[in-house]
Amino acid sequence: MAALPTVTLQSQYYKDSNQILIGFKYNEALIKLVRTLPNAVWSKTLKSWHIKNSPEHLKLIFSVFKDHAFVDAKLLFSKPAVKPKTFPEKRQRQLSQDNKNLLNAFFKYLKGKRYGESTVNTYCFFMAEFIDFNNQKAIHFLNNRDVELFIETVFIKRNYSVSTQRQFISALKLFIVFCPDTQINDLELTRPKKSTILPSVLSQEETINLLRCTKNLKHRAILALLYSAGLRISELLNLRVENILIHRKQIFIKNAKGRKDRYATLADSFLPLLQNYLMTYTPSVYFVEGKKGSMYSASSVRKFLAKSCQEANIKTTVTPHTLRHSYATHLLENGVGIRHIQELLGHSKPETTMIYTHVARKDLINIKSPLDHALEQLLESQKGDQKALLSRNI
Numbered sequence: 537m538a539a540l541p542t543v544t545l546q547s548q549y550y551k552d553s554n555q556i557l558i559g560f561k562y563n564e565a566l567i568k569l570v571r572t573l574p575n576a577v578w579s580k581t582l583k584s585w586h587i588k589n590s591p592e593h594l595k596l597i598f599s600v601f602k603d604h605a606f607v608d609a610k611l612l613f614s615k616p617a618v619k620p621k622t623f624p625e626k627r628q629r630q631l632s633q634d635n636k637n638l639l640n641a642f643f644k645y646l647k648g649k650r651y652g653e654s655t656v657n658t659y660c661f662f663m664a665e666f667i668d669f670n671n672q673k674a675i676h677f678l679n680n681r682d683v684e685l686f687i688e689t690v691f692i693k694r695n696y697s698v699s700t701q702r703q704f705i706s707a708l709k710l711f712i713v714f715c716p717d718t719q720i721n722d723l724e725l726t727r728p729k730k731s732t733i734l735p736s737v738l739s740q741e742e743t744i745n746l747l748r749c750t751k752n753l754k755h756r757a758i759l760a761l762l763y764s765a766g767l768r769i770s771e772l773l774n775l776r777v778e779n780i781l782i783h784r785k786q787i788f789i790k791n792a793k794g795r796k797d798r799y800a801t802l803a804d805s806f807l808p809l810l811q812n813y814l815m816t817y818t819p820s821v822y823f824v825e826g827k828k829g830s831m832y833s834a835s836s837v838r839k840f841l842a843k844s845c846q847e848a849n850i851k852t853t854v855t856p857h858t859l860r861h862s863y864a865t866h867l868l869e870n871g872v873g874i875r876h877i878q879e880l881l882g883h884s885k886p887e888t889t890m891i892y893t894h895v896a897r898k899d900l901i902n903i904k905s906p907l908d909h910a911l912e913q914l915l916e917s918q919k920g921d922q923k924a925l926l927s928r929n930i
Contacts, residue, residue, distance in 0.1 A: 546611035554589040578597040629668040659707035679719040702727040735861035749847035755840045764803040766863035769856040773822040798882045
């Protein structure tokens with residue numbers, strides 16, 4: 537007699553109620569049986585049949601599948617459904633119409649000053665939060681202590697970084713120029729000292745291994761271009777096919793950060809992969825496109841990059857910008873000058889590029905630790921006796 541198929545039951549919260557998931561391998565006979573259950577529904581999201589969890593429904597399931605399948609309910613009883621956490625609704629700002637009008641005018645003021653879209657949105661966000669925090673106080677009464685209280689209460693509570701706090705002070709300095717009626721003293725507004733955080737960098741071997749482990753052609757082309765040209769993720773997503781100048785082995789990066797145009801070089805080793813990618817996917821507008829020719833998303837890049845890092849057994853956290861950091865560091869280690877790297881990266885100030893000198897310090901890396909010297913001298917005094925190892929008794 538043939539063994540009966542197995543039907544597995546487990547519980548899960550779905551659509552605000554406890555459900556019994558009814559799982560089994562594709563079987564026409566079992567599908568006909570499960571359809572006889574009242575209110576049993578197939579869910580594309582859960583990829584399973586489900587019915588409301590109740591003693592009556594459970595008895596009915598056992599009755600329907602009796603003599604047709606073995607019902608395994610271990611998971612149903614051992615792992616009860618856990619109700620997902622409900623998060624409070626996002627707090628709405630309590631802004632008066634006058635304050636809304638003021639913020640809209642500030643938005644237009646920043647646009648008129650030709651600040652980038654990201655900067656405008658960030659500065660307006662901070663000022664809206666600041667004004668909302670002090671919504672019981674008229675704008676012209678705001679002073680430096682109100683700024684301090686906002687930072688102490690909001691920034692510390694939300695665990696904002698030092699660089700974010702510096703952005704808020706920059707936004708505030710512009711706001712009090714735009715709206716001079718406040719009692720905030722510009723001279724007393726100081727930005728906290730910037731943290732010196734060294735960039736995370738992959739070795740050249742790790743980078744090649746990362747590309748090898750990225751099997752998808754589109755994904756490999758994206759990662760290879762990010763690293764080989766040192767692009768920002770926004771530059772890659774906005775890169776148009778027409779700006780890839782294969783005959784000149786260059787990429788024209790238009791209107792990048794700080795509204796600057798620049799050229800980046802195309803690596804010779806990347807050209808065959810590029811040709812293969814362009815012929816296979818035939819992008820029409822952007823170098824990399826989503827559905828129906830839309831712009832690809834940064835979250836998609838981060839998602840498959842994390843998967844490739846897992847495949848390559850890279851333990852450190854790697855983001856698209858890590859590949860840009862790696863590009864700059866490897867250039868420096870290969871003898872390219874800071875001035876040229878600054879041009880290739882599109883940095884306005886050489887100080888920004890100088891951070892990579894702290895990572896690529898061959899002169900420091902080659903310095904021997906005094907521990908190594910001490911052990912070498914001990915070995916010489918023992919005439920080559922190999923007992924002087926830290927893993928053993930010296």
